[in-house]
Amino acid sequence: MHEAIVIGAGLSGLMGALALAEAGLRPLVLAKGHGATHWASGTIDLWGKDERSPRDALRSIVTARPEHPYALIGVDAVADALARFRAVTEAARYPYVGGMDHSVLLPTAAGALRPVALLPITMAAGDVRAGGEMVIAGFHELRDFYPPLAAANLAAQGIAARGVYLQLPPVPRVRDFGPRTLAQLFDDPAFRKQIGRQLRQQRGSATRIGLPAVLGVRDPLGVVADLQLLSGAQVFEIPTLPPSVPGIRLFNVLRAAIERSGGRLQIGSEVIRAEGVGHILTTLCSEAAAREQQHRVRRVLLATGGIAGGGIRTNDAGLVRETALDLPVRMDVNHAGWFAPRFLDPGGHAIYAAGVAADDRLRPLGVDGWPVYENVAVAGATLAGADTLRERSRTGVAIATGWAAGRMLAAYGCDATRSY
Amino acid sequence: MRTLTTDVLVIGGGATGAGVLRDLALRGIRCALVEKGDLTHGTTGRYHGLLHSGGRYVVKDPQSAEECARENEILRRIMPHCIEDTGGLFVVTPADDESYADRFVAACRRTGVWVEEIAVSAALRREPLLNPRISRAFAVRDGAADSFLATHANTDDARRYGAQVLTYHVVNGLERVGDRIIGAVCEDLRSGEMVRIHCAAIINATGAWAGKIAALAGLQVSVVAGKGTMVAMNHRIVNTVINRCKMPDDGDIIVPIHTVAVLGTTDIYVPDPDVYSITPEEIRLILDEGEHLIPGVRRMRALRAWAGVRPLYREEDATHDRDIPRTYRLLDHEVRDGVAGMVSIVGGKWTTYRLMAEETVDVVAHRLGVTTPCRTAELRIEASAQPAAPLRPAISHGSAARARFAILASPFYMLGHRLAEVEADDSYGDLVCECELVTREQLEAAIESEGTANLDDLRRDTRLGMGPCQGGFCTYRAAAIWHERRSARYGQAAGAAPATRLLTHFLQERWKGLTPTLWGDQLRQARLDELIYLETLAVDRLPEAIPDETIVTGHAAIATEAG
Numbered sequence: 001m002h003e004a005i006v007i008g009a010g011l012s013g014l015m016g017a018l019a020l021a022e023a024g025l026r027p028l029v030l031a032k033g034h035g036a037t038h039w040a041s042g043t044i045d046l047w048g049k050d051e052r053s054p055r056d057a058l059r060s061i062v063t064a065r066p067e068h069p070y071a072l073i074g075v076d077a078v079a080d081a082l083a084r085f086r087a088v089t090e091a092a093r094y095p096y097v098g099g100m101d102h103s104v105l106l107p108t109a110a111g112a113l114r115p116v117a118l119l120p121i122t123m124a125a126g127d128v129r130a131g132g133e134m135v136i137a138g139f140h141e142l143r144d145f146y147p148p149l150a151a152a153n154l155a156a157q158g159i160a161a162r163g164v165y166l167q168l169p170p171v172p173r174v175r176d177f178g179p180r181t182l183a184q185l186f187d188d189p190a191f192r193k194q195i196g197r198q199l200r201q202q203r204g205s206a207t208r209i210g211l212p213a214v215l216g217v218r219d220p221l222g223v224v225a226d227l228q229l230l231s232g233a234q235v236f237e238i239p240t241l242p243p244s245v246p247g248i249r250l251f252n253v254l255r256a257a258i259e260r261s262g263g264r265l266q267i268g269s270e271v272i273r274a275e276g277v278g279h280i281l282t283t284l285c286s287e288a289a290a291r292e293q294q295h296r297v298r299r300v301l302l303a304t305g306g307i308a309g310g311g312i313r314t315n316d317a318g319l320v321r322e323t324a325l326d327l328p329v330r331m332d333v334n335h336a337g338w339f340a341p342r343f344l345d346p347g348g349h350a351i352y353a354a355g356v357a358a359d360d361r362l363r364p365l366g367v368d369g370w371p372v373y374e375n376v377a378v379a380g381a382t383l384a385g386a387d388t389l390r391e392r393s394r395t396g397v398a399i400a401t402g403w404a405a406g407r408m409l410a411a412y413g414c415d416a417t418r419s420y
Numbered sequence: 421m422r423t424l425t426t427d428v429l430v431i432g433g434g435a436t437g438a439g440v441l442r443d444l445a446l447r448g449i450r451c452a453l454v455e456k457g458d459l460t461h462g463t464t465g466r467y468h469g470l471l472h473s474g475g476r477y478v479v480k481d482p483q484s485a486e487e488c489a490r491e492n493e494i495l496r497r498i499m500p501h502c503i504e505d506t507g508g509l510f511v512v513t514p515a516d517d518e519s520y521a522d523r524f525v526a527a528c529r530r531t532g533v534w535v536e537e538i539a540v541s542a543a544l545r546r547e548p549l550l551n552p553r554i555s556r557a558f559a560v561r562d563g564a565a566d567s568f569l570a571t572h573a574n575t576d577d578a579r580r581y582g583a584q585v586l587t588y589h590v591v592n593g594l595e596r597v598g599d600r601i602i603g604a605v606c607e608d609l610r611s612g613e614m615v616r617i618h619c620a621a622i623i624n625a626t627g628a629w630a631g632k633i634a635a636l637a638g639l640q641v642s643v644v645a646g647k648g649t650m651v652a653m654n655h656r657i658v659n660t661v662i663n664r665c666k667m668p669d670d671g672d673i674i675v676p677i678h679t680v681a682v683l684g685t686t687d688i689y690v691p692d693p694d695v696y697s698i699t700p701e702e703i704r705l706i707l708d709e710g711e712h713l714i715p716g717v718r719r720m721r722a723l724r725a726w727a728g729v730r731p732l733y734r735e736e737d738a739t740h741d742r743d744i745p746r747t748y749r750l751l752d753h754e755v756r757d758g759v760a761g762m763v764s765i766v767g768g769k770w771t772t773y774r775l776m777a778e779e780t781v782d783v784v785a786h787r788l789g790v791t792t793p794c795r796t797a798e799l800r801i802e803a804s805a806q807p808a809a810p811l812r813p814a815i816s817h818g819s820a821a822r823a824r825f826a827i828l829a830s831p832f833y834m835l836g837h838r839l840a841e842v843e844a845d846d847s848y849g850d851l852v853c854e855c856e857l858v859t860r861e862q863l864e865a866a867i868e869s870e871g872t873a874n875l876d877d878l879r880r881d882t883r884l885g886m887g888p889c890q891g892g893f894c895t896y897r898a899a900a901i902w903h904e905r906r907s908a909r910y911g912q913a914a915g916a917a918p919a920t921r922l923l924t925h926f927l928q929e930r931w932k933g934l935t936p937t938l939w940g941d942q943l944r945q946a947r948l949d950e951l952i953y954l955e956t957l958a959v960d961r962l963p964e965a966i967p968d969e970t971i972v973t974g975h976a977a978i979a980t981e982a983g
Contacts (some may be wrong), residue, residue, distance in 0.1 A: 036951070039948060039951060039952075040951060040955055040956060041955060041956045045955070108956065108957045108958045109896070109956070109957055110896065110900075110923075110957040110958070110959055110962060111916060111962065112957065112958035112959060112960075112961040112962045113958070113961060114955075114958040114961065143850075143851070143852060143860070143897055144893075144897070146896075146897070146900030146901070146903070146904070148900070148903060148904050148907060149899070149900040149903045149904070149916055149919055152903065152914065152915060152916035152919075153916040153920070153962055153963065155916075156915065156916055156917065156963045157963050239956050240956075241893055241896065241897075241952060241956070242952070242956075244956075306947075307943055307944055307947045308944055308947035308948050308951060310944060313940065314939040314940060314943055315719075315939050315940055316703075316704075316707065316718055316722075316937075316939050316940070318939075335700070336700070338938070339935045339938065342928060342931070343927050343928050343930075343931035343950075344924060344927065344928070344953070344954075344959070344960050346960070351943070352947065352950075389947075389950055389951060389954055389955060390954070392954075392955065394951075394955065
């Protein structure tokens with residue numbers, strides 16, 4: 001019998017597993033594969049739909065949109081999750097900076113300015129409001145990052161920026177220079193020494209240098225420190241096309257923290273079915289290597305993601321399904337209304353708000369409005385009620401609801417009162 | 421206003437126009453072609469890619485069948501690099517009338533369409549996903565044709581003989597003096613400049629738009645625009661063209677082309693070739709019918725849907741589009757309407773484009789007093805295009821391999837050779853579009869090639885963005901590389917606004933075709949693409965793009981697939 005199983009190893013699942021592990025429940029994380037950590041930028045975005053501070057935006061959401069994931073858990077729970085997240089990353093010597101009081105504007109690889117609440121310290125010098133001329137530097141060999149375009153767009157917004165390409169030092173023949181490959185090269189001190197020297201030559205009057213977010217997997221702070229020393233300028237990372245090196249680092253940090261507290265991750269196991277007695281889920285069935293496995297379990301955290309993560313799935317007949325536990329899905333718009341005519345429509349596409357409705361303890365709700373299972377909590381993109389990508393709240397919702405779900409599940413069975 | 425003089429002006433940059441241009445040029449006739457968009461912007465770039473064996477028309481339209489059978493062999497000979505010899509099968513499914521098969525075979529014999537019945541077990545061995553309940557199977561000489569490549573091959577060859585090609589030139593008026601058409605007035609959509617073209621003859625090769633062009637000279641040409649919708653699956657679910665053995669109808673064919681397989685088609689009359697949309701009912705019908713050929717096809721991953729408009733010429737009232745003969749008609753307006761100086765070539769299909777060109781040019785050449793015979797059936801089209809000089813030394817090595825695949829240094833491609841080059845060259849790291857194996861070198865050459873105005877044009881040249889991720893990874897890369905090429909050309913850092921426009925335009929072009937079949941894994945993919953462009957790159961927050969006249973993205977004259 002497992003005390004707790006977490007389904008999904010994205011940000012929300014990992015934060016939930018951390019809460020359960022720290023409560024001594026030795027959670028098992030079952031995941032079909034890696035989550036969006038490996039695809040996205042590695043920052044924590046609380047709110048970016050308008051220019052309000054995250055704290056102000058969240059406060060108004062709690063009253064104005066009671067079904068929004070933020071509203072389910074409240075602003076204090078979000079702050080609590082952020083505090084824990086910062087502490088964990090700091091302890092792992094990969095600290096995140098920032099908070100709820102204002103968003104930092106970071107340059108993207110296209111040269112846009114993106115509002116971010118928490119960012120790895122390796123990106124901190126990119127804060128455009130800090131001022132100072134920038135050099136954006138990259139490599140011809142890396143097809144996922146283009147300094148001239150980023151610099152031209154920054155310049156168009158009044159930010160002094162110049163794009164340059166660096167010479168890749170001779171390296172063992174590599175076929176595919178993706179972000180991961182380059183990050184591994186940066187782990188080598190001799191490699192970054194050569195890059196640092198080039199940066200010094202290229203820097204001119206610039207006070208800071210933006211590089212693709214490939215500055216090492218093992219010791220990014222060490223890489224940044226070396227490059228700053230050699231170049232004489234502040235150095236910061238800019239997220240690239242996937243795979244995301246900062247995301248991989250973050251996954252590694254959280255995984256290590258979970259395992260230190262007694263949790264365990266099993267990637268490659270897809271939960272395909274659940275069995276229960278009344279309103280209690282008792283058994284999960286997972287599939288790995290075409291073999292089915294049954295897990296008796298006391299508490300379950302569902303964090304399989306939304307449409308992108310595969311937790312919510314659609315078909316040609318317009319059906320929308322939750323894939324692991326077959327929970328009811330809230331989708332207010334029929335098939336014909338799923339999409340807006342413009343891909344970049346500011347209002348987004350209705351289908352992406354589909355998800356599992358939950359109560360204030362994040363328990364999944366049935367069509368009758370009552371919890372389907374008392375011992376299940378839902379977190380992250382699986383939750384209904386918001387297109388978090390358009391709000392730029394995706395990762396904020398993930399860590400906040402993941403942490404809150406884990407905490408509330410840990411308390412399940414300990415409290416004297418029952419809900420019904 | 422600029423003025424240009426030529427002997428023959430060809431209107432329309434699809435398969436027919438390009439074929440006509442090459443035919444004229446080979447006969448030594450001075451000629452120019454105008455196209456309102458990019459080459460293959462119209463129906464040629466929106467069809468499934470079938471090289472007809474003729475089998476499809478043997479019963480219903482024997483003349484078309486005969487023409488297809490003959491032209492099929494000629495095209496295989498003159499442009500082998502544009503054609504994949506997939507072979508074809510006609511299969512009798514449980515839903516089909518069994519008596520049709522014997523009529524089919526007899527009609528093949530009558531029309532000279534090669535056919536051979538093969539055992540059902542042999543058909544299933546060849547195509548394992550085929551419905552195991554088929555009762556008979558017939559092999560034919562269907563193939564898959566790359567209509568983008570073939571059109572470019574024709575115009576490139578014509579250029580070698582002195583022809584001119586003007587893309588993004590829309591014809592706004594025909595100049596008529598009495599009973600004679602003496603030229604056309606075009607607008608260059610990129611500069612806004614008007615261009616007057618004087619000529620001795622005009623060939624209207626605008627397909628479904630032929631009526632609109634004829635109307636500019638006060639002539640009436642009744643072209644029925646028959647919308648055909650197709651669905652591309654994300655891999656080659658078959659390697660042979662599969663047809664239902666029955667009277668041609670909706671959703672009865674699957675064509676494997678390059679990396680995908682295309683299910684087709686529907687046939688719905690649309691009053692205006694520029695205004696049509698794809699309905700959910702059409703998609704349902706195509707997938708329902710597809711189930712008869714490949715059980716389970718609706719659970720496979722569909723990439724996107726699109727539609728083209730068939731140029732069917734209506735001579736008298738036909739009750740249904742499929743009843744209009746698929747053969748072509750040459751309308752000599754001097755004989756038909758008493759107005760000299762223009763002919764219209766209407767109807768037909770891709771497979772017969774060369775024959776249509778030959779007949780058209782025969783008439784026009786005769787009028788001009790040129791007696792040189794047509795040579796397009798004999799002269800092979802050489803597969804070459806001048807690549808642009810690389811911006812920087814290629815990262816990859818292995819120029820010997822490139823020499824072996826000379827075509828690959830061009831922005832164009834040949835089936836199967838792309839992977840061969842990438843492997844021989846060890847150039848995996850230089851791929852801009854992983855789905856379709858487009859290298860940076862190919863993309864840069866295409867950017868530099870004449871007439872390229874946006875990323876969708878690059879797509880037609882290189883297949884950029886046509887694979888499973890539908891531009892998710894390559895749109896940013898291509899826009900950035902375009903920006904760098906432009907900076908290199910002008911010797912200083914270029915502004916970023918054009919790149920922003922290219923990027924958002926291409927994402928939107930891809931989106932239009934995605935939505936009709938967006939569910940399951942393809943919806944996951946679309947959401948990942950949103951994550952890349954909205955979260956990681958935040959392109960919605962880029963400074964407002966300033967209109968750039970050299971990038972044509974939204975002109976009303978070339979906007980199609982409305983609604």
